[in-house]
Amino acid sequence: MSNTLYLEPFSGIAGDMLLSALCSLADAYDEVVELPAKLHLPDGRVEIQTLNKNGIVCRHINIIDTGEAHSETHSHSHDHGGHAHSHDHSPHRHLSDILALIEAGHISQRAKEIAKSIFLIIGESEARIHNIPIEKIHFHEVSGVDSILDIVGCAVLIDRLDISKCYSDPVCLGFGTVKTEHGLLPVPAPATADILKGIPTYKGDEQGERCTPTGAAILKYLQPEFTPPPTPTQEIAYGPGKKDFRAANVIRTSLLAPAKTEATEVWVVETNLDDFSGEYLGTDFQDGLIEAGALDFHLSAVQMKKGRPAILLSALSTSESRDAVADYILENSSSIGVRFHKAQRRTLARRKVAIETDYGTVLAKESEMPSGKKKTKLEYESLKELAQKNHISLQELKRNIARS
Template identity: 50%
Template sequence: MNTIYIEAFSGLSGNMFLSAFSELLDDYEQLLDLPKKLHLPDGKIEIQEADKNGITCKYVEVVDLNLEANSESHHDHDHSHSHDHSHDHNHSHSHSHDDHSHEHHHHHAAHRHLSDIQKIIDHAHISDNAKRIAHEIFLMIGKAESKIHNMPLETIHFHEISGVDSIIDIVGNAVLIDKLNLSKVYCTPICTGFGIVKTQHGMLPVPAPATAELLQGMPIYPGNEEGEKITPTGAAILRYLNPDFKSKAYTPIKTAYGPGKKDFHNANVVRISLIENEAEKDTYLQLEASIDDMSPEYLGTDFQDGLLTSGAVDFSITQQLMKKGRFAFLLAVILPTSELKNVSNYLFDSTSTIGVRYYPINRIELPRLQKKKQTALGEIEVKETITPTNTIKIKPEFDDIQRLARENDQSSYQVISKLNNTNLKNS
């Protein structure tokens, strides 16, 4: 699994993500067949060279062939491409500063409902996980639009993102995100731009209302150039990625640039770096306390449940011999650095200790999944991990073992023995 760091100093859009992800994977080819896989023959993907303030990169453009046909039939080339050259705050047909012309969609096709777009995704020849990602991104946009317009989700017409280019844009990102196999995403604060933008709904502030809704809870700033720097599509993809915005040091392995179509004073690119998974090191602490004047019964289940609730990740209690021959218990707790105050306060309140010690530790963790398994004794949740040699380890959750024991009038040992005999890997 991979970890990435997104630098959104010039905003974000679907095309910028597409371009950067493709470069990061060194794979542009799989996008070229995407219109066919989506059964959208009126869409096309073109790969173009771009130069943004001296940064040479490739721009993945999603073309709506309906727009090109409409342009040719009206012999109005300059008008149809005005969004490429006008300033953001004054573009009459572009909802995005670099992506594609959101406003043109209503000229050539009926607006689609969410259910229409979901059917296109469901019938696409892409992986099931890519379909799930695409569904989630569209649902996020739908919920934002529903809230802004105070309309039921089912009746919302997707104006700006119902066109062929937008559908290919979002699904393309879903395909690339699936291939990246991400475990963690970090991001800088997001530059939104500022001013007023003209949309199908009229003149709206930047960021547009739906975009602002999608950015709730994320750190943003307007920057120093007027215009719309982040699109609803860019905001929705970012929200799906659920990034951590905490500033951190990291070691880049590979860096990619995703250019926007327009040119600004600042380089109009997003920079995405693949970083070492070990970037998580030194974010955990081990906290220890030697307890020699307290009965061990007070360190039982209730104390342990409270310790985990306070922020501990794991802990152990071992017996030790202290000075003057005193027996004691060594409580060793693993916790995130951010939980040091909560956990230490809990220990001071819940034990007799008057001092604790702590130090940073590194952890190597296997990727893990929580899965539901159906067994002869009932449903159970298991933790599944995969070793570097692709050996699968499965461990049932003890709480579920106890529950099945009660339900089947058996001991916990009898239940786990039966589950082991039936081979959980194949259940």
């Protein structure tokens, strides 16, 4: 069964923080400890630490670069996950090296695809910033064993938890400067800022890097909606960063209770018509609206400014058909402008059924209610055809079928 994840990055977001929180949600510590061997990374070791963040006691996945596989090393330090690492690194890996390493790992195919997608998000960002082809990108901060295990570990856990939807609060970024391979850079670092385009953020009130490229890329992969979660919280876990701030340096993750019926996102396309005859909104216009991609529509009588009577046309559509529906309305009515906004809708699971009656076969729509009970609605066109065939009125036919 797929799950919905809710993220609260009120203290920022980094790969190790997310890995720790997801590991707690999935109770998959043994699996994460085994991950270096599954990825053929002898220079990586996983330790589980217990940290206390302002009274919140939570477990942290600490990735240690042992340097065992390095033929030549050099030492440096950089900020990561709200804290600094200082250790030896092997020569920087290219994106192709990392993708090959993931493909050769002993993890599920879906986890491989998730991990590769996250690294591609970072690679595309680096290519834009440095203005070079993505295949020539060689990573700095995210090519080390710690970042690889953070990203692949999160991919394994997203797969294990079967996360299909995500909601998030805005992301705390921090401010100031961060030390990188390229020298001192502003917070957020250029790659982080590029990845987070379109995502709501705020600086917070404490200096320091609160969101890393790794954390930003994992968040971007999850494609969260920045709206209140639609269902109650079912499970909660915290992922800490090593550094201490005045506020607890943790990310809170939650699994939401499943909805009895799944909510889906639709667009409402609307326009007011105060100079258009209602006869033009008949069957032909309505059939065309459905063909353009409208899921449903309705017409309402409204009163506009200066007391003018008008018709409000409201149509529902998917994201893919929204513009086609808007174009159809503008082409086939007197409207010179439409407005649209997102909405959520819940629909019952349904199927078409054929019901045998004394008058013949009639088609119906059977829906399952949240309680599990079923309700049936006879299809109008099928009912009309059967009434004409039996030379009986629609109302009488419906009453006779209901009694039988």
